[in-house]
Amino acid sequence: MAQPMELVPQPLYGGAIEIMLPKGYLDVSQLREIPDNQEVFVNNNDMEGGNKNGMDTGKNGGNESIIVELMERVDVKDGESAIKEHCKEIVEINYSNKQLSGSFDNSFEVIDVQVVASNRLICKVKQKNVGKWENDKEQVQELDLYIGLIRLVEYDADALITLNVPISALSKDVEETNSSKYTNLKMAKRKTINFRKLIMFLMIPTAIIFFLGYRFLKFSNSSDLQSLLQNLPKEITDSISLANSRQKENEEMFKKFEDLTKDLMEVNKKQNQQLADQKLVLQNKMNELREPPETATLREKLTWVYGYELKSKFPAYIWQTWPYSQYDDRMDVSLKKFYDNWHNKNPGFVHELINDDIMNLLVNHFYKAIPEVIETFNILPTQMLKADFFRFLILYAKGGTFADMDTDPIQPIPNWIPENVSPKEVGIIVNIEVDAQTKDWQEKYPRRLQFGTSVIQCKPRHPVIREVIATIIETTLKKRHDGEARMNLKEDMNIVKWTGSGSFTEILMKYFNDYIQSGILSKVTWKDFHNLEMPRLVGDVLVFPQFSFNAPRSFDNSDERKPLYFVSHERMKSWNGLDNIKNKNLEQKQEAAADAAADAAAEK
Template structure:
């Protein structure tokens, strides 16, 4: 009798769970339809348009996407087979993360995705199309795809050492984390100005985000405004072999500024204290501040050879070769920016 009762109770719970999932699906469909019926006023700001188009909910799961980019030329050989570097990189990430959707995006597909997700925000489209160098477009695309879809972006010169779901420490609630970043550089002396634009910088070669995160939104807005302003003033072209120019326009410099701006905006982050580079100086363990999880410099830039007695071994999540392939990437021909590279 008890066995039958337990079986009946189990069946009822299963039906309730299925019904709850159905209701949740119907709720999302209804919300989407209501949103489509609403129209933003013409005077809405760029940031308001981005926030409206890509809502942020920190309680949702991190989407199981891996995004990577590779130039249109050179991804496949004459027979349509992925070249060795691309195939090896795909295998490395897929082997560690079998349940993830893994997309390696070429230039043409990147442009198509940007047009699809940002069709209602023409300023973003104009800025993307106006960028005069491919590395600028690659940088901008990573933020654009993470804002729209979320997931994990990884440069092609990265290799995962642990599955992505293992990165968040067990004692932390993933529902309270919306963004995962690593430290790129933590200066030990005054010579940092020769190679970096900030005393401490956060890296962009690996970023994990939930769709619509405010930091990603701010970076997209800032790059859009900066690019359109440069275009208006006829200053789109710079010396793109200078790392500092890339960092300051679309790279880790502007990314770092957006993160510190977020931390120091109480209304958005909820952080009540002044946050400076000292908050993350000599970081030895993952640190959660607001909804941003920051990894130590070594976690996403792990050594190629790891000894068995290395005390940081459990916190090595990926390696980064730092190939700086943008040094050989040609500029993008833009009829609105006819100047030659300096």
């Protein structure tokens, strides 16, 4: 007499849902990897025949398996067609087509389809002449599949419960007698009845569990979730409440830890900034106390106080000089517009417009350890010469960009260096100011090709700027010694050779041809820059064509040179009026002082 089937609960998908299985079935995921959409169990009852747990296993007892899997819904007209489609996929995945006898559709047969509900069916599938593996030629099985199908139309999914029952094993070395065949047929018949009952027993609770579990995991809203929670046993709800409480505590703890981390990072950031500020102050103090040896030459003193670093960044400074502020009504409207353009096109830059008084203070501040610099600045006979000298002094001490007041930027400063050139390879940026095309150039310019000084960008303490400063000092002191300091001051050629582009060009060419300083092996002449159309990096000097810092005021978008138009130079010769402005300001101050003295005398 058959023993009653003993069922035990079995969790699925990590405990999300649960079904009842016959006792003795082993979870295959403990032995090998199983696809995420499947749960596989095999009969672990070790016996040679008979009935155990209500299942007549016969000779092949222990070979049965139960597979629960969530599949994508097949779009067919009825449940039987759906089972056939799923069965076809199962055979394709699990059994080699090389072992099929005849056509694919003839290798299995769907029989005994029973509709349990509108969306649930069970059936038996007869699978014939199929080997599990391609090389399994000597072991060919006849297999019965008992399939339960739950159609979750609302969620576009099908849930399959498959019971695999191997009926016989045909071997070359084994001959079965008629009696054994008869016995197998009887056993198969009994199995069919028993397994169909098992499938029926599993179908109804599993359908309900799948429906609730799928809805709970994938598609539940707040009201459905609340309704489900209310119907759960008290122990489960208490566990959920405890888990939620612990999760909330963990979230609060994590938030506190996150806030504490942010506070510590903010404190650390402030401390680092304070240390950087203190270091800068200390470094400035040390530089102030640092005096070159008395026996040092002028160039050694300049190098002693300020050292050059090629790999450093270009400082974000814009320097300009003018006798009065940009807010003064006396400033020319055009110059005021140019000043605003420099400021607006370079956000984030420190833009300084320096008047005569501030200029004097900065020179004494930065160069108090080098008295020759201060002496030269004071004895230069005109304000125009002082402004030229200050251009190089401020660039040497602080770096950045110096621009004459009559220059108007077209592109922001960060756009100047080409993309294929690293800023770490560039120490100074200049442009061609004069590239004479006629033979009478000597009547107008000191050199046939000259580099301009109207716009210069450089890193602090560049050797070229240091040499310019030293040359201006030596020239000025010699002129004073020879009594020529105030001679020929109205001749532009004399000014250009003294503090302007003539002297600057001479020093640049010497720098190019000094291998120790520039690292250039070949000889460099004016011909290397004649009719220059593209920027050229020579050593650490980036030279732009003449039109880059002397761009036209208007141009078409089709102009091929447009990408290299950086600055327009109006050549207003505003520097010629610096001394007139200074003298006029001095006269106004003297008149104001005389008026004040007269008023004071009248009151007495």
